[in-house]
Amino acid sequence: MNYFEAILLAIIEGITEYLPVSSTGHMIIASSFLQIADDDFTKLFTIVIQLGAILAVVVLYWKRFFQSFDFYLKLLVAFIPAVVLGLLLNDVIDELLESPLVVAISLVIGGVILLKVDDWFKSNEELDEDNPTAHTKISYLTALKIGFFQCIAMIPGTSRSGSTIVGGMTQKLNRKTAAEFSFFLAVPTMFGATAKKLYDYFGDGLVLTGEQINYLIIGNILAFIVAMIAIKSFIDYLSKKGFKIFGYYRIILGVALLLIHYFIYPLSVI
Template sequence: MLEYLKSVLFGIVQGITEWLPISSTGHLILLNQFTPLTVAADPARNQEFFDMFKVLIQFGSILAVVVLYFHKLNPFSPKKTEREKKNTFSLWGKVLVASVPAGIIGILFNDVIDSVLSTPYVIAATLILYGVLFLILESRNKQPKVKKFSELTYQMALLIGVCQMLALIPGTSRSGATILGAVFLGCSRFVAAEFSFFLAIPAMLGASGVKILIFLVEGGGFSGPELGILLVGMVISFIVSMLAIRFLMGFIKKHDFKAFGWYRIVLGIVVVLYFALSGAQMMPV
């Protein structure tokens, strides 16, 4: 029962942090340091399960985007004009182009990312770095050139995809990197946030597919409790993601991203101080 309650907690954290530019993976890894998921007596099995768990509960977050933006993302909607359908196909084309860089690097360096970069030290560093970048970006006060998706070029989409590639480093934040890159390239906050949401669909589906394949082949499949813990996390992630997405889109209508930048910096400093003062080892988690 305790592990199911932990799964609820992980689902809440995932649902909130996936869409806010503050790093879901970083938060999940840090949370697992303090309240680790324990599904077996074997520590190696627990690590294997968590590596898969932290990716697959993102599926609940993906479903939230699909539900909230189903009409906007559906090029076959009978309620759309031919021009609107064409624009929707174009949007999907840009999403797919932007997905290529992270897809290639993620497949090639998946093991390195999990075994070498998933440490509190790396997470703290990227939290602070991108927090500072958000503050610098928002201090520029430049008027956006791209205020609707039809103005977003394929070249810009590819560059945003390169920014998403950087988010493979834990603590960076996929949404944070893509939003930061999109705003830097001249997109409005609204376009940047929504494109980040849409870009998550192929990115998360691809990552989830790779992780579950590796787990099934190398880990031997799921036990009953493991599957239950995973499903609970996914459902909670879906519900909380719905709320988080609505919150963010409402928030950026009146505010900039500076609050998220300061949050990242403060959290990164807290992480460094905790491990420095407590003497805890910054080992891969």
């Protein structure tokens, strides 16, 4: 990895982490095209710079993060399914993370779903005049169900934010509330993923050079700045316009990757 590659990957992370387009998928594809995907440090880098994206959520919503102990318990409940399934399927997940083809297929399938989501849950945006908060309340059971939806994102290219937002909408939440809870849930999820990746990295006897530490610092700073912009823009756009543009984007990108794989150069050996 060099500085250009570190900056490029950090920008991609910041833009895509909270959009329903799969940050992991984009990182896999980008690092594959840069021909650094198989490098152990690259795999660590793409996970650790999520800390910058985490900080963006905490800064933007800091009042919400200190509102009540009940809030933390709901995040914990939603986080548990990913912890359990992640530990049980760790080897399978690691194998999938090395497959750009899986990403391409997931992008297309997820894109088709996003084209339909606004119509499926249109009623969620219509607040009941007698109970105006009916579509913004999150119970413990709702949090748990959203947590199970988050597990779908263990398939690279699916999108953690997309899965959890749609999961929230299946529980009668409106788009904005579902998206914000998805952002909050990203904090323990990505922190946990980062901690595990660091543990595995150092546990394998690998060490960080001074230059690699610089890459991580730059990556986290850029991911933080870009994620701040992306989150604010996404919430505003999503509340007004919905998911269709993200669905079209996913389909176009996924189809392009499949065409490259089958007619130009196999993605698995980029």
